[in-house]
Each structure stands twice: as structure tokens, then as C-alpha cells.
Amino acid sequence: MTEIFTRIEPSRTADEVAQQIESLILEGVLRTGDQLPGERELARQFDVSRPILRDALKALEARGLLVTRHGGGTFIADIIGQVFSKPVIELISSHPKAIADYLEYRREIEGVAAEYAAQRATADDLALLDAIMARMDEAHQANDFEAEARVDVEFHHAVSECAHNIILLHTLRSCYRLLSEDVFQNRLMIFTLPGAREALLQQHHAIHAAIMAKDPEAARKAAMDHIDYIEEASTRAQRVGDWRRIAKMRRQQRSDARDTDKTGPET
Incomplete structure (x- = not known):
């Protein structure tokens, strides 16, 4: 799979991770139903710790931009509908x-x-x-x-x-x-x-x-x-x-x- 996420500077926080995902949704790169890579792979692409990544994903889920399916991964929410x-x-x-x-x-x-x-x-x-x-x-x-x-x-x-x-x-x-x-x-x-x-x-x-x-x-x-x-x-x-x-x-x-x-x- 092509890597679309870029490295976050060490001094940055979960907010920068969330903002990058937001931009990809806004620009139409990530579309409704698209599945994000697994936590380990996503943390590697962003070059952030898994706790920082989890905080970012939780924030996006709370805002209705992501949905998590138990045992099935994290997906872009149906915001267009x-x-x-x-x-x-x-x-x-x-x-x-x-x-x-x-x-x-x-x-x-x-x-x-x-x-x-x-x-x-x-x-x-x-x-x-x-x-x-x-x-x-x-x-x-x-x-x-x-x-x-x-x-x-x-x-x-x-x-x-x-x-x-x-x-x-x-x-x-x-x-x-x-x-x-x-x-x-x-x-x-x-x-x-x-x-x-x-x-x-x-x-x-x-x-x-x-x-x-x-x-x-x-x-x-x-x-x-x-x-x-x-x-x-x-x-x-x-x-x-x-x-x-x-x-x-x-x-x-x-x-x-x-x-x-x-x-x-x-x-």
C-alpha cells in the first residue's frame, strides 16, 4: 500500500497527527469507508509513539471523523452522507x-x-x-x-x-x-x-x-x-x-x- 502519511517532528503532539489525517480527508485522499493502516504501521509512518497516535485517533473519533470497529480496524466515517x-x-x-x-x-x-x-x-x-x-x-x-x-x-x-x-x-x-x-x-x-x-x-x-x-x-x-x-x-x-x-x-x-x-x- 502506498504510504500517504508523513513523519511528524519529534517535538509535535497528537494534534499534528490529527491535523494531517484531517487534511487527507478534506482533500479527498481518504474517503468514506477507507481503512487506516494498523496502529503499528500508522505509528511507523508518522514516526510517533503509539500513545500519541492513540490520542490522535480518539480525538478524531470523538469528532465523528473516524469509526472504530471492534477487531476490525479504524475507518473514515460517513461524513458525506x-x-x-x-x-x-x-x-x-x-x-x-x-x-x-x-x-x-x-x-x-x-x-x-x-x-x-x-x-x-x-x-x-x-x-x-x-x-x-x-x-x-x-x-x-x-x-x-x-x-x-x-x-x-x-x-x-x-x-x-x-x-x-x-x-x-x-x-x-x-x-x-x-x-x-x-x-x-x-x-x-x-x-x-x-x-x-x-x-x-x-x-x-x-x-x-x-x-x-x-x-x-x-x-x-x-x-x-x-x-x-x-x-x-x-x-x-x-x-x-x-x-x-x-x-x-x-x-x-x-x-x-x-x-x-x-x-x-x-x-
Whole structure:
């Protein structure tokens, strides 16, 4: 495992250890669910005593940034999920207007994120984006809708990381949590629309290409065009879903009526 923690000066205290871990969480290096190395290894990387390390971890746990599982290690807490509380998530999922507002918000903020990513992405950022794009292509070729949808979310996560803006990063992560938890049930329905998967793939390639070319204007436009398409496709997917539901009810109703005609009225 790559060592991401650096040596703490001998004169420093548990506060410096805690601050370094805090910074890694804030910068998105450590993410929800990531497990920290074991106590012995972590103390070695920080070059501090184990009592100092324990004090730092306890302080972070008390503040809700870490969780310790008995016999299972120490993990980064689910702090992102708290941005949208359960009651708010339930409200969003039950009100159609929330979908339009969600996409409107994403359109603007993802445009900015893509623009910044084109300006600021490092070689390591671009390598990660390349790898995710390759996996999206593989899922597309395999006709694996669910895998393609998962990589879709991962791609947008990566773009937000390439932007190197902490507020953008965590704001977008909270937005993408709604996708990961299937708050918007018609998300996968979009993939069933004729030509939609191909269009979405091309849009992701356009965002990817603009960031790789370091073209902020093109990156912003590609990201915003992508959300415009999703908004239109979401409306279309909802209508198609309604058509299918109604057609199924009509067919069932007519089938029941024919069965009644054959058997005659009940006595």
C-alpha cells in the first residue's frame, strides 16, 4: 500500500497527527469507508509513539471523523452522507420537482468543475481519468447497464477531484450520493432508451477529451451539454415508463375481461 502519511517532528503532539489525517480527508485522499493502516504501521509512518497516535485517533473519533470497529480496524466515517439527512432524502425522492432542481444545480456546478479540471488536472489525475474512461468503455461493450452506471458516477467523482477545489469536491460527492443510493429511480431507465447509452458514452468521451486537451471552455460546455441531455432523457424515460405501466394495465384489463366473457357472469 502506498504510504500517504508523513513523519511528524519529534517535538509535535497528537494534534499534528490529527491535523494531517484531517487534511487527507478534506482533500479527498481518504474517503468514506477507507481503512487506516494498523496502529503499528500508522505509528511507523508518522514516526510517533503509539500513545500519541492513540490520542490522535480518539480525538478524531470523538469528532465523528473516524469509526472504530471492534477487531476490525479504524475507518473514515460517513461524513458525506450527513449532508443530506434521511428525511431530506425521502422528501427529494418523493417530489418530481426535486429531480429538475437537482439537475439544474448539477449542470452549473459540474460545468465549473470540468472547467477547473481542464486547468488544474495533474498527470496523476489524468491517468486516473483515463483508467476510469477505459472501464466505462469495457462496461459499455459488455452491455452491463449497472456497471456502466456505477462507472458513470465514478467518472464524475474523478472530474470533481481533478478540479482541486475542496468545496466543489465535497458538494458534488454529496450530490452523487443520491445517485449511488438510487434516490432517482429512473436513472437506470435512461440506459434503456434507444441510442441513450451511445450518446452518454460519447458525452463522457467529450468531457474526458476536453480535460485531457487542457481546454477549459470545451470542458465546461461538454459537462453542461451532458446534464442537458440527462434532463431531457430523464423526462423521456419517465414518459416511457408511464406508457409501459399503462399499456400493461390495459392488457391485463382486457385479458381479465375476456376470461370473464368465457366463463360467464358469477352467480
